[in-house]
Amino acid sequence: MIRAVHRWPGIAAALLLVVLALSGAALSLYPAAERLSAPQAEAGLSVADLAARIAASHPGLEQVRRAPSGQVTAYWFDGGTPRAAVIDPATGQDAGSADPDPLRRWLTNLHRSLFLGDAGRIAAALGAGAMLVLALSGAALVARRTGGWRRWFARLRGPLAGRLHVEIARVAVAGLMLSSATALWMTASTFDLLPDGARTPAFPAETSGRTGADLAGASALRMPVAAFRSLSLADPNDPADVHTLKTAQGTGYLDQGSGELLDWADLSAWQQVSETVFMLHTGQGAAVLGLVLGLMALGVPAMAGTGVVLWLSARRARPRIRGNVPPGRAETVLLVGSEGGSTWGFAATLHAALTDAGQRVHAAPMAGFDPARYPEAARFIILAATYGEGCAPASAKGFLDRLSRLERAPKAPLAVLGFGDRSFPAFCAYAEEVAAAAGDKGWPQFLDFATIDRQSPQEFARWGRALGAALGTELELIHQPVVPASEALTLFSRRDYGAEVQAPTVILRLAAPRVPAWQRLTGRGFARWQAGDLLGVLPEGSPVPRFYSLASGSRDGFVEIVVRKQPGGLCSGQLAELQPGGTVQAFLRRNPGFRPGRGRAPLILVGAGTGIGPLAGFIRANARRRPVHLFFGMRHADSDFLYREELAAWQGAGRLSHLVTANSRGEHPHHVQDALRREAAEVARLIRAGARVMVCGGRGMAAGVRAALDEILAPAGLTPALLKAEGRYVEDVY
Template sequence: WGFAATLHAALRRGGEEVHAAPMAGFDPARFPRARRFIVMAATYGNGAAPAGARGFLDGLAAMKRPPAAPVAVLGFGDRSFPAFCAYGEAVAAAAADLGWSGLLPFATVDRQSPQDFARWGQALGRAIGLELALAHKPAVPETGALTLIARRDFGAEVQAPGAILRFAPPKTPFWQRLRRRGFARFEAGDLIGILPEGSDVPRFYSLASSSRDGFVEIVVRKYPGGLCSGRLVALEPGQTVRAFLRRNPAFHAGRGRTPLLLIGAGTGVGPLAGMIRANRRGRPVQLFYGLRDRASDFFYGEELDAWRAEGRLSRLVTATSRGARPHYVQDALRAEGAAVVALIREGARVMVCGGREMAAGVAEALAEILAPAGLSPMTLKAEGRYVEDVY
């Protein structure tokens, strides 16, 4: 949206009439006078559409004829992910299949690069006969002060120091509380963004708590050379960080009695633990949890035992990658294949959180497990029953 605002302003300065809207619900019939369409498509996680673009591809597939005005598709993503700009590519391919005439070849912006965006803007300007200088400067979000009130350290014995960090929520203005904006309302699975010193690009951490808990909690592992993770892991109670909230509705547990199959590894257990904590009505929830060593980095180990006793967690399966019999969370899924298939046949929703290699291994294991039952991760994703929060 920040890049869209920069483009919108530049086109208006050039004398163009511009309308900006989410991709979701796109209907070209609403814009009969449009002379061109520009689609800016971010890729979320492992190739998925962001929440604001849900249904766009289905809408294209349902069209009997392409829009009359030509289209340019610009993809946004992170080249360190294997599925770099995969959703943008899917949009460009679907437009071509529909016969939608192209204004420009498909192009990409890597990791919010202003230089990539400026080069694309020059090409767009030549295509529409306008001198277009896109000097994008990321808007710094309004932040609040989070004060650390408690920390628990893990992972030193396996050379992977990490911590569960609990912060007091920032004071929120009355209007935010009234409208439930900012930190006035959040859920496990939402994100907090923290700007490391000397960087304009925020680092995001999944929340392991909800506003009902009365605190803001995250799980952080220190990465070599990590500006933000190093600072967070060194934080002492009483010290503060500046942060902002970003909602992540695609990765909320939701309400109801639909069973949940939660799968996570390492710090990825954070939002899953927050969902279990919030399960006060005894919804059926099973957790498959991968860690390195139970004695060293078993995040939420004590709480998970207590939550099982309270009926918030139905079943816990752990997999440890260090020790006499190392195995991973995908190995645990294979070993429990029959139970996993039965749970999914009952309508369970699968939620996966953790590193992208783990997520790829989980998807591969579930594909093997589900194939004899005529199911697959892809079909579950299409039904909204398989969601990932991958980093």
């Protein structure tokens, strides 16, 4: 709900908000510029002396005004012609023209009314209201993303556009709230929607009857210039007329013959609030604050741009489904948890089959789950992929939290279908967690939990027949996997290892493709990537990609992966035979959960076989010489010591602090977990010092590493599970 409240006002009012923000930022410069350029009154100068100096050099003086910036302006008649000038308080002489700056006047009219009069003022107020809604909802979303208000400035992960959007928002949101709220107040005041609350003194019934008293001798004007706002002089030809004095405290009338104060009225509390609101919005009287607010306003165009990028990305990630009935009319609700978009393709196939069977079907992301939206739902079907090590995919973020907050589970029964890859240890782990949480909540399930391996159309069709039987209808799910958008990458070098130990392995270095300007701007495609991200390779004859961890980042200028040829492996076999000049179809998938993070805390990298790939990429990128300790397992150093030369060079350059290898074949065979045990004291010391542990390789190796660390850390009361909860233990296991 909060996300929708944030999204739609932003999309609807984006252009208006950008215009208001840019014009407001430009106007914020004027109070500071005026403060710096305006002649200032010397310390101790009184309003009486200032007025007397100006009156002496300006016969026919009618009014003197002092702006919050300190600029003094005089208004007088010269032979019946009105004149105005900026005054030097030290001399009372003209110091510059008082004619308004045309550009400032143009910007002011644009900002206040869009050159449309009252209609424009209303439009600007609607824009301010939209900005206030965006700021409040955005603050709530930032707090949700960072884990609470106390973690407001916690480090962010994810795509660049999303990080920029939040980074700018959490710096600028307070200023945008203030600017939009004060704008709404000023608009309401302009249209007399707020109580007036003004206090003015009663016009004097009696005066001294004299005129022409010297202003320098007026006792009521013996006040500092800093408190003064304006002095309007009486008509010298009318003894009943009086001078009008306005200050920061109130308004008073002075006798023009004696200079005495005749009556006075303090500003009301309401007037003081209104003047404070004016100061906060315009920066007049608070030039530094105005500059800060203007700088924050510049974040609006940036957030509008990144917000549009995020919205378009979300639309692309969620394909349009034909005949998607409104949620309030749906009898079958499909809730989809997808990371890369493939699960949405299965949802579209299921949606079409159920619709053809005569059902009213609505498909939506799991992240927006709210049973109240589906009053006519007869059943729910969840299609959930698993991201990383059993985590929620992008479109399912927050589903389990929403489910746990429900007072009771929906009455309409549920079926859960998981999507994953059995070669990964966390196969369908998130979908299993969803099914278990639903059962714990008492949500009835009309079909047993099931899984689909590697996007198998055959397994999906079998599940569809079971679903049809449960629904009492024939259901044939014929799914054609959507081939991900990919680019042709050309191989320009390869290094072969492992033939002698029956583990043929190759390091493939491919040319980075040319990136269009729009991709560089949005960060899509091959614009930016890091070691540890995933390269999806589409083997010939299959629409299902295989993923390989990247051993390079975009700054390296090439795409590098490490591949071991698997017996009967379609993709690994094709890659193992690829020669320089050959091409593969591939795409990028971010893997933000497997990153070394920033800072100077030590890194303990543990890998075996092809698991060295991303770890080598981390070391290659370690230009700041962060302490890195690598534990690398291989079969035999003479056959499959991957990156041997590079590791030696990186160690000499200070990018790798310590290298420990383990050979599973040879005179003294041992594995990488045994190497950890041999270095137990140093490993424990590093972890106590805040080290982050990163493990990459096969699931058997990863299990052995966890067991070894359990033993090493037991005396310190630590475990890999505790480190994982702290974000200090991560795995990329296959």
